[in-house]
Amino acid sequence: MVMDESQQAEADIWKFAFGFITGTVVKTSVELHIQDLVAKHGGSISLSALSAALAIPADHLRRIMRFLIHHGIFHKTSDDHYTENALSRLFATGNMSAFMMLHGPPPPTLSGVTPQVLRTGKRPDVKPADGEDxxxxxxxxxxxxxxxxxxxxxxxxxxxxxxxxxxxLFRGIRSVVDVGGRHGMALSCLIKAFPTVRGLCFDLPEVVAKAPPLDGVEFVGGSMFESIPKADAVMLMWVLHDWSDNACVEILKKCKEAIPAHGKVIMIDAVVEEDGGEDEYYGARVSLDMIMMASTVQGKERTHKEFVRLLDEAGFSSHTVKNINTIESVIEAYP
Ligand SMILES: C[S@@+](CC[C@H](N)C(=O)[O-])C[C@H]1O[C@@H](n2cnc3c(N)ncnc32)[C@H](O)[C@@H]1O
Known part of the structure; x- marks a missing residue:
């Protein structure tokens, strides 16, 4: 797609916004000696062999490898099979790996991608089993x-x-509840554009209690794991990526209970392409995935297939995915 200067700037801004995660993940790969391990295996290794050698769950490693490959470190030769290249060899012991050690430990919010947390699955201090950030x-x-x-x-x-x-998006919709809507900014922007829609911002009581009033936005406190206010549409923006698959299915079931038969659940989240791609935002999506791994317990950015699994389990009958030329897509699910 040909982009004009302002569209290109909107795509490029994420390189800066998420740039800080790159050094942390590359340093972790060096500390785990991934580059050395691949070389020791004759220059090519499967995900399962890497996972066994490092004692790190395959799902986490697959996502880390996807990120490294996006940055030119390693090639993917076949499904879940990785091969070294000139850049990965530069990060092997004896080359530039020692340079990465100049970075100190990451801030605590990013401790989820350190070797210790990847190996034990435990954050340095107590967190609830399922997330979120x-x-x-x-x-x-x-x-x-x-x-x-x-x-x-x-x-x-x-x-x-x-x-x-x-x-x-809101054709035929009279009311929308933004679940995890924080202080209502997204709703406020949407209601300005779609003024016939009634907007409720739903978040934890302690979060909405601090929200300054916003024209046209009603605030409701509660938990999405208990009950969600009824509306024609339920919106979840950057919410599911904070949570494990099991928690997402619970949240989606509660969303389904809140809408009528003609209603819908609108998810605004990244949909990560399985095998990379030309899309300008792919790098931002896999970076955001690393940030979710670093800053949540079980959160992640999901592929289309992973979303389908969640929607099927939560009992939705159909869905659509709309590209909106940014990191996220709009997924609409119908009861
Ligand atoms: C990543 S933020 C997304 C905020 C907003 N949707 C946006 O995109 O800017 C996730 C939000 O989910 C809210 N949240 C967490 N647990 C919740 C729960 N049990 N019920 C409702 N909201 C919750 C958090 O307080 C937070 O505001």
């Missing part, structure tokens, strides 16, 4: 305001893409 957890430095501001910045960009590329 570490950014707002006081144990990790209480970045609550920074996190809210970051979410608002992202939701302004994403909603502008929705309005531009999916103007029919």
């Amino acid at each position: 570490t950014w707002t957890d006081p144990a990790y430095g209480n970045h609550e305001k920074v996190f809210t501001d970051a979410m608002e910045a992202h939701s302004r960009v994403t909603t502008s893409k929705i309005v531009a590329h999916h103007p029919d």
Whole structure:
């Protein structure tokens, strides 16, 4: 796709926003001696052999390898089979690997991609078994305001893409509840563009209690694992990627209970291409996946196949996926 200067800038901004994760993941690969291991196996290794040698779950390693390959470190030769290349050899012991050790440990919010956490599956301190992010957890430095501001910045960009590329999103919809809507920024932007829709922002009571009033946005506190206010449509933006597959199925079942037979659940999340691709946003999607691995317990960016599995288990009968020319796509699921 040919992009004009402002579209290219919107694609490029994510390289800077997510750039900090690259050094952390490459350093982890060096500390785990992945480059040495592949060389020792004659220059090529399967995911299962790598997982066994490192004692790290295959799913995590597959995602780390997907990220490294995007950055030119290793090739993927066949399904789940990796081959060394000039760049991976440069990160082997005795070459430039020692240079990566100049980086100190990552900040606690990124500890999920350190060798110790990858091996044990345990965060340095107690977290609930299923997630979600570490950014707002006081144990990790209480970045609550920074996190809210970051979410608002992202939701302004994403909603502008929705309005531009999916103007029919709310056709026939009179009310929408934004689950995990934080301080209501996404809803506020959407309601300005679709003024006939009634908007409810639903988030944890302690989160909505701090939300400043916003024109046209009603706030409701509660938990999506218990009950979601009823509306024609339920929206989940950057919510499912915080949670494990099991938790996502629970959330989706609650969303389904909240909508009528003609309603829908709207998910706004990255849909990662299975085998890379030419899309300008692919790099941002796999970087975001590393950030989810680093900052949540079980969260991840999902492929289309992985979304289908969740929707089937939650009992939805059909769905559509719409590309909106940004990191995320819009997935609409019908009861
Ligand atoms: C990654 S943020 C996404 C915020 C917003 N949707 C956006 O895209 O900017 C996830 C949100 O889910 C909320 N959340 C976490 N657990 C929840 C629960 N049990 N019920 C409702 N919301 C919850 C968090 O407070 C947070 O605001």
